[in-house]
Amino acid sequence: MYRFSRAIYRELSSQIVEDRHGLDPRANHERVLRACEAAIERLATDRHYFAKPARTLFGDVRAYFPMASQPHVLRVIERYLGFADELLRRQPQNGYDIYGNPLQCRASTRKGTPCQRMPLPHNGYCPSHQHLADTEEQLAA
């Protein structure tokens, strides 16, 4: 997955503004790379709760770019996070995320404990909790 964060970083790194008088002249490069990695990691492990990944990452890094570069920065971020999301959507559903953590339905049982059943890839709910996804879509619309 980190090839996506590295790709974002590579495309943008020449435009990162550094504080020439700072202690570490590469500090902002480091911050941008870390922010890209964090966004990809969250997309990979917590996609259904990560509502606007591109907007979130852009918000985290825009301060490190000149105003004139920011539209380009947003486009690059949207493009690569789109690729990453597409790939995650097509992951085979073997019950684990790409880091080997077991997948779980997003719903809670009536007792209030997390539902342990295997979720469907497109919305993160197990077959018996699909109605919650429909409700969510109606709220979003």
Ligand SMILES: [Zn+2]
């Ligand atoms: Zn469930």
